[in-house]
Amino acid sequence: MSTDYSNRYVFEAEWYDKVACILKKFYLYYYPSNNTIELFDLKTRKIFLKRTICEGIKAKDFYIGAVVTIFSRCIKIIGYADSYTKIKLETQLQKFFVLLKPDIIDKMGEIIKVITNDFHITNMKMMLLTATDVTECNFVKDTADKMSMINYLTSGPIVGLELLGENGIARWQELAGPENCKHVYSTTTSLLRACCGKNEMYNSVYGSKNIEMAMQELQYFFPNLKSENKGPKTTAILQNCTCCIIKPHAVQAKLVGAIIDDIQKAGYIITAVQQFHVNLINSEEFLEIYKGVLSEYTAMVAELQSGPCIVIEVTNKNEDSNIVADFRDFCGPMDPDIARQIKPNTLRAKYGKTKVQNAVHCSDLPEDGVLEVEYFFKILER
Incomplete structure (x- = not known):
């Protein structure tokens, strides 16, 4: 050795x-x-x-x-x-918490694309905050603005991110820009808050201020399995929806932002997002419908459990439409090579590599949409 x-x-x-x-x-x-x-x-x-x-x-x-x-x-x-690796890398790399605020969730894909240029996303979840969550996490700095901040952060879904990067917290602050962003639009439009924020409260994003706060915030929003605190609740609506899974190879290739951006710009509404690590047993169970039907079944199981995946609940404004069929068409044929020939603007045509590593899984049958979303957000989420 x-x-x-x-x-x-x-x-x-x-x-x-x-x-x-x-x-x-x-x-x-x-x-x-x-x-x-x-x-x-x-x-x-x-x-x-x-x-x-x-x-x-x-x-x-x-x-x-x-x-x-x-x-x-x-x-x-x-x-x-070994201790050398642990000390060396934990000194260089920092994990910290970032929150995407309610008024920019419709730009989630755009923002994640920017973030992943500099950082690894190591966890992710769309959540609903309560007034207690906002208060306990010390998001309110000024007592005079307490109710305004609580009303703002509980007005709709937020997305929590666990980010990892070298000298991460300082680099995040450089990327996000000043908290009061109303004076920086004209000169620093590359900053996240300059692009999306309005003022010191409506400033689009929050990030951990230091390592101590980062540890507390990550434990609060992404508690370990043994913790009594289960974190803020999921936003999944479990009706009139379909399931989209960004597969591990696409997550590893930092395609999450691009895929979510395409979904949102196509007019679909993302009502829940969460990162999952699917073990072998759950992978086999979830994909069992393809066993004996597709020759790629074994390879599909191996891909789904090979690393973290991002599961998305997708819906649209028209409740009368067939969301499962519409979104399946948007994803394109299972084989990316065929997709590139006949439907070049679909997700699999743009981001897929092979029939197994084809960027995304989507529900096939109308009755599967809700069932697949429930599998993740009701069964595995526990």
Whole structure:
């Protein structure tokens, strides 16, 4: 095993071998000086992949929860394997909380596209805040504006984001701009608040001010499974809707913002969004309808559980329309190559790679729309 400890990171990682139906665990060594990778199999205690250059992978791709593609294998990073890596990366990388406020939810896709130029989105959820949530999270600074702020932040859905980036909080503040944005429109239109905000209250976005607040806010909005606090409630309406899943390969490729932007600009209404990590059993269960029907079933199961996916509840203003059929047509044919020939403006034509990695899953049958949304937002969300 390699012994160049001064310039390497080591992670705990796993890969599901769909041929052998085995979850394999590794030490993943990454050497940033020359972009090389080595995999050590923890069960056999042997080198699985000798140190080699892996094209398309960069240092910024290595963080807890990330999925990196190494010679067509989707390797998930699940932890740090030594204190050097933990201290080094946690010093460089910061996780923090960002809130997209109610009046810019219809521009969610545009804003996420900007955010993912600089940051990784490591968690995401559309939520409804209560007055208690607003007060407990100290979003109200001035007592005189307390009720106005509470009314504003509870007036509609918000989107909470867990972001990760190098020197993240300071870089976020640079991207967002001053809290009072009414004087910066003409000179700094690249700032998020300059583009979308109106004044110090209606300033489109909120971000953690420091590491201590970030930890508190992330625990409040994205509590761990053992926490008694379950976080603010989901916005899913579970009626007249269809299900769209942005698949793990598209999430990894930072296509979430572009896909959501296309959905919104096509006139669809997004009523719920949440990131999920779907395990193998749930992946098989959700896709069971395709078992024995599509030859790609096994590969589809492997893709859905290969990393985080973004699940979206989609509806429209016309309650008489068939939202499932309309949205399925908007997604395009399952095969992106066919989609590019006959429906080049569809989601799969624009963002898909193969019949399995075709960017999005969408409900097929009219009765499946609500059922698939309920599977995620009622069953798995618990």
